[in-house]
Amino acid sequence: MLTFVIMMLSPTEILHLYKGTKVPKLGSRYTPPGALIELIKTAKYRGIYTVLGTSIQGREIGCIEIGSGAFKILAWSQMHGDESTATRSLVDLFSTLTQEKQNQEFIARILNYCTLRIVFQLNPDGAQAYQRENADGCDLNRDAMTQNQPESQILADLVAQFNPDLCLNCHDQRSLYSLSTGVNPPYISFLAPTIDEHSTLTHARRQAMKYISSAHTLLQSMGFDKVGRYDESYCVHCFGDYFQSKGIPTILIESGFIIGDQEREESRYVVYIALLGILNGITAGNERLTTEKQYFDIPENLNILRDIVLKNVPYNGRLVDIGLQNRLILNQGRLRQETYVHDIANPGTIFGYASQDLKAEEILINSHENDFENKIIASIMLKKSGLLIKIE
Numbered sequence: 001m002l003t004f005v006i007m008m009l010s011p012t013e014i015l016h017l018y019k020g021t022k023v024p025k026l027g028s029r030y031t032p033p034g035a036l037i038e039l040i041k042t043a044k045y046r047g048i049y050t051v052l053g054t055s056i057q058g059r060e061i062g063c064i065e066i067g068s069g070a071f072k073i074l075a076w077s078q079m080h081g082d083e084s085t086a087t088r089s090l091v092d093l094f095s096t097l098t099q100e101k102q103n104q105e106f107i108a109r110i111l112n113y114c115t116l117r118i119v120f121q122l123n124p125d126g127a128q129a130y131q132r133e134n135a136d137g138c139d140l141n142r143d144a145m146t147q148n149q150p151e152s153q154i155l156a157d158l159v160a161q162f163n164p165d166l167c168l169n170c171h172d173q174r175s176l177y178s179l180s181t182g183v184n185p186p187y188i189s190f191l192a193p194t195i196d197e198h199s200t201l202t203h204a205r206r207q208a209m210k211y212i213s214s215a216h217t218l219l220q221s222m223g224f225d226k227v228g229r230y231d232e233s234y235c236v237h238c239f240g241d242y243f244q245s246k247g248i249p250t251i252l253i254e255s256g257f258i259i260g261d262q263e264r265e266e267s268r269y270v271v272y273i274a275l276l277g278i279l280n281g282i283t284a285g286n287e288r289l290t291t292e293k294q295y296f297d298i299p300e301n302l303n304i305l306r307d308i309v310l311k312n313v314p315y316n317g318r319l320v321d322i323g324l325q326n327r328l329i330l331n332q333g334r335l336r337q338e339t340y341v342h343d344i345a346n347p348g349t350i351f352g353y354a355s356q357d358l359k360a361e362e363i364l365i366n367s368h369e370n371d372f373e374n375k376i377i378a379s380i381m382l383k384k385s386g387l388l389i390k391i392e
């Protein structure tokens, strides 16, 4: 059962607000720093932009600040450079909150209640190269303890200086996850990261769960009912777990994969709604929000989906299912897709957005009978007939 939370706008009004204020550009998953140049220029002109430092390759990292309320929210995105969906949602949110034409009462309430700081791209070098890691090859979300990287230090310093009441750690979820056995990927997933191996419930974590619940409520009311809960294994090196353990309520937002939405433009809208839901939960007052039960009722993600599954393939004397994944790589300024062997699984344990039953017929991947795990696929061929299998 969903908890009653006062929503200041109806679903139709939210859709109208989004359509009226969405930034029309930024329609690609490849969102390098140059794509945000106009936005940053405007923010600088308005005096709401602060330079925080520079990345390894010398790219500027900054944040914008809007609102004047007592409740301080810090959101950052593209800590992983190839995960731009929430960046685009945050740009849309910024546009919504700074325009002066639509739903001014609603906007004023948020801006009077909250002070919002947004770092659109914490890892601009990764965003430029369309890669997860920074220019040093470091996954910044595994650098919370050591804080060896300039980008990590910038985030940690910002949190120390701003002392937020809520952190929003925004990422993109891969297409690997399902809400149930079969092909059922979530539109979006959340996590209130834990602070230890025992999943201890702290005040900060409970707060995060409550705000996740308000996002969940709004998403449900708008028909986005496929919401997942991310795996809560303790990750001592991850920033979410780190800040949560310092008593700062932190939410991990993982924008999901929606079938057919390759550029994640629909996901962009879903994350936008989630952000409005969180803001609504905050401005509606904590006392109105639910307990953590609603959070735990959100189904947990199952890592069982693959882009393509080759079923019943003979492999080392047994039958297996082979999971293939597509990934995007930057090639001369454009994203190109390549496919690799993600895993070799027991039959029936993984599910494919597309699948092909080999019915025990032997295949060669890159001319090999085995030794192809994690390898990029050049060809898949039926061993007997020499026929190539198309995997698009």
Ligand SMILES: [Zn+2]
Residues within 6 Å of the ligand: 080, 083, 170, 171, 172
């Ligand atoms: Zn990520």
